[in-house]
Amino acid sequence: MGLKQELDRELEGFPPSELWAEIEGRATRPGPTEFPAHDGGPGGLPRKRLVAAVVAFVVFLGALAILWSAFRSAHPRPAEPEPGPRRNGELIQFEDVAGSSALDIAAQDPETGQLRLFANTSAVIDCTSSGKDCDIWPGRAAWSADGRWVAFEAACIYGGGQGDESCRPSLSKVGLWVVGVRGEPRLVAGPCTSCPQNWPQLVWAWGPADAGVAYADDHSSESELFVFDPSDGTRRSLGRIDGPITALDWSPDGNQIALAAGSALYLVDLGSGERSRIATYQGIAEAGFSSGWPAGIMWSPDGTKIALVTHTDRAPTYAWNVQVLDVEGSQLFVLPVPGGGPFLEDPRMRWSPDGTQIAYAITVPYPKRSWVAYSEQIWTVSSDGSNPTMVFDPGCCRAVSLSPAWSLDGSRLGFTVSRGGGPTQGLVVDMGEIGEPLPIDVLTVKSWRGGSFSSEAWAPGRLGVTSVSAPSR
Amino acid sequence: MIQGRPEAASAVGRFPITTGELLTDVNESATFAPIDDDVQHAQVASESVERLYRDQGGRVWSAVFAYAADRGVADDAVAEAFAQLLRRGDDVRDATTWIWTAAFRLAAGELKRRSTLSPNVPERAYEPEFADTRVLDAIRALPERQRAAVLLRYYADRPITEVAMALGLRASTARVHLHRARNRLKELLGEEVSWD
Numbered sequence: 063m064g065l066k067q068e069l070d071r072e073l074e075g076f077p078p079s080e081l082w083a084e085i086e087g088r089a090t091r092p093g094p095t096e097f098p099a100h101d102g103g104p105g106g107l108p109r110k111r112l113v114a115a116v117v118a119f120v121v122f123l124g125a126l127a128i129l130w131s132a133f134r135s136a137h138p139r140p141a142e143p144e145p146g147p148r149r150n151g152e153l154i155q156f157e158d159v160a161g162s163s164a165l166d167i168a169a170q171d172p173e174t175g176q177l178r179l180f181a182n183t184s185a186v187i188d189c190t191s192s193g194k195d196c197d198i199w200p201g202r203a204a205w206s207a208d209g210r211w212v213a214f215e216a217a218c219i220y221g222g223g224q225g226d227e228s229c230r231p232s233l234s235k236v237g238l239w240v241v242g243v244r245g246e247p248r249l250v251a252g253p254c255t256s257c258p259q260n261w262p263q264l265v266w267a268w269g270p271a272d273a274g275v276a277y278a279d280d281h282s283s284e285s286e287l288f289v290f291d292p293s294d295g296t297r298r299s300l301g302r303i304d305g306p307i308t309a310l311d312w313s314p315d316g317n318q319i320a321l322a323a324g325s326a327l328y329l330v331d332l333g334s335g336e337r338s339r340i341a342t343y344q345g346i347a348e349a350g351f352s353s354g355w356p357a358g359i360m361w362s363p364d365g366t367k368i369a370l371v372t373h374t375d376r377a378p379t380y381a382w383n384v385q386v387l388d389v390e391g392s393q394l395f396v397l398p399v400p401g402g403g404p405f406l407e408d409p410r411m412r413w414s415p416d417g418t419q420i421a422y423a424i425t426v427p428y429p430k431r432s433w434v435a436y437s438e439q440i441w442t443v444s445s446d447g448s449n450p451t452m453v454f455d456p457g458c459c460r461a462v463s464l465s466p467a468w469s470l471d472g473s474r475l476g477f478t479v480s481r482g483g484g485p486t487q488g489l490v491v492d493m494g495e496i497g498e499p500l501p502i503d504v505l506t507v508k509s510w511r512g513g514s515f516s517s518e519a520w521a522p523g524r525l526g527v528t529s530v531s532a533p534s535r
Numbered sequence: 536m537i538q539g540r541p542e543a544a545s546a547v548g549r550f551p552i553t554t555g556e557l558l559t560d561v562n563e564s565a566t567f568a569p570i571d572d573d574v575q576h577a578q579v580a581s582e583s584v585e586r587l588y589r590d591q592g593g594r595v596w597s598a599v600f601a602y603a604a605d606r607g608v609a610d611d612a613v614a615e616a617f618a619q620l621l622r623r624g625d626d627v628r629d630a631t632t633w634i635w636t637a638a639f640r641l642a643a644g645e646l647k648r649r650s651t652l653s654p655n656v657p658e659r660a661y662e663p664e665f666a667d668t669r670v671l672d673a674i675r676a677l678p679e680r681q682r683a684a685v686l687l688r689y690y691a692d693r694p695i696t697e698v699a700m701a702l703g704l705r706a707s708t709a710r711v712h713l714h715r716a717r718n719r720l721k722e723l724l725g726e727e728v729s730w731d
Binding site for chain 1: 581585588592593596597600601606609610613614615617618619621622667668669670671674685689690692711720729
């Protein structure tokens with residue numbers, strides 16, 4: 063059943079009204095003479111000019127940063143011949159670095175924008191075996207803690223090229239791979255031999271150095287937790303659990319894994335293999351959906367707390383919730399939303415490097431006369447739930463994409479802002495003396511986030527069917 | 536024959552919409568153009584807007600009607616969106632994108648206003664006489680954002696960035712709503728749905 067055709071047929075019973083005369087009549091009425099108060103307010107002309115000047119200056123600085131970033135992206139230097147582990151906070155990119163017309167895994171220096179070949183994906187996944195014109199479509203990718211490995215999700219797709227409906231995917235070989243500095247390809251999970259129309263949700267996370275990558279393997283009614291060692295390709299089962307594992311994260315010392323399954327939070331001890339349920343929750347704790355990936359479970363860097371990000375999607379309780387627990391599962395506090403109420407959107411929280419603070423984004427409604435607009439603010443809170451502080455307020459209706467990232471020393475907080483799908487601008491705030499944000503290169507912010515890659519066109523259940531093009535070829 | 540409620544059908548023009556104000560945000564999102572009073576007076580060729588209305592107006596209306604389940608809301612949102620497009624003229628760079636976004640935002644605003652003013656708003660503002668509206672009913676059963684996301688993406692064929700723009704969401708969040716809406720529709724319709 064085609065939804066569009068079926069809906070068209072049903073809507074024939076509801077013929078559209080003829081409105082052109084009404085439209086022309088309305089168009090001749092005079093428009094408003096003032097803007098809402100938060101945009102300057104009635105009679106606020108001097109203030110408006112001042113605000114306009116400040117905005118123009120900030121926009122100018124932002125434009126410079128964007129141009130510089132675009133210049134660097136458009137003019138990557140030639141790839142180095144010798145691959146090596148991650149250095150200088152490099153980012154993962156998927157580019158045709160080797161000139162093979164395939165998407166290679168490249169490491170990009172955030173300072174210079176230089177790309178170098180890390181691994182040739184065609185050596186990992188053969189997408190020509192179906193006999194059709196298939197491309198590798200990368201999903202999420204992340205560095206191992208020691209920078210010697212990259213784990214990445216990918217699929218082979220064909221369907222006539224990039225774009226929307228023309229790219230409706232025929233999937234094959236959806237899976238998770240690990241590739242090392244010497245190009246050793248390792249298949250971790252999958253690939254599915256008869257891939258469903260819906261994209262399988264892969265749940266995985268790198269552990270601390272040499273700990274390997276943990277992943278969940280779904281069976282019909284239960285999931286199995288594995289730890290994969292990329293150095294020798296071995297995997298260790300840590301047992302099965304009823305229902306799907308929807309999120310997981312490692313303890314900082316690598317001795318435990320926290321996982322979410324069946325509305326319960328579990329800890330798995332890697333030494334003994336024992337699993338203990340430490341808390342239950344309402345809703346869903348989910349990895350991979352949000353732009354703040356990883357999400358769902360986030361263990362504090364000092365190992366003493368676990369943030370559990372859950373959400374519900376049943377009206378009217380259609381909201382996100384973040385509770386911070388100790389490692390015994392006792393709730394310490396709920397991440398505060400200034401003004402009360404739940405999170406309207408994914409808060410995209412991040413622990414500071416020392417674990418003493420949490421940065422997060424909140425969606426703020428701006429009621430207007432008969433329409434509620436939304437914007438997003440960046441806040442921080444101490445790890446005990448005290449001292450909530452607003453770091454950045456873009457004002458009404460400006461930013462639609464913010465995701466905080468701490469600098470490596472925790473002294474600065476960077477985030478990105480994009481408006482309506484437009485260019486992304488990086489901003490940074492000095493946490494020692496919080497003031498107006500300054501422009502910062504987006505690559506730097508991404509480097510602070512760990513240099514991981516997440517395709518904008520990656521959507522579980524609908525691979526590639528967006529307006530966002532594939533990574534540049 | 537399926538018909539809209541008479542009281543809903545007569546609702547054109549009754550919303551307390553201050554002309555132009557509502558779409559300040561829409562304009563910013565859709566074009567990134569600076570807001571300026573002069574924009575209010577810019578003119579666009581009426582013929583091109585009328586052509587767009589003849590070409591897209593019916594589908595925009597149908598989608599907004601499916602979203603709002605109210606002829607009055609659909610009539611007013613579509614009329615106001617096109618009227619503002621006429622007034623804004625050349626300032627709107629992509630009229631098609633703009634009109635879809637504007638119509639849905641206007642409709643969403645009215646629904647929000649109604650839910651605030653009157654907790655007794657009827658659950659359904661149309662009453663089908665025949666049971667042959669199961670897809671429409673299933674869409675109507677979705678939470679508001681999922682409903683709008685499905686209609687904009689799969690009925691209007693708008694790309695995900697525009698869906699996100701219309702809903703005031705990030706693209707990633709809009710995709711979550713789409714994902715959940717698809718799963719919910721499969722449950723409601725009891726069969727595999729093609730998203731063509």
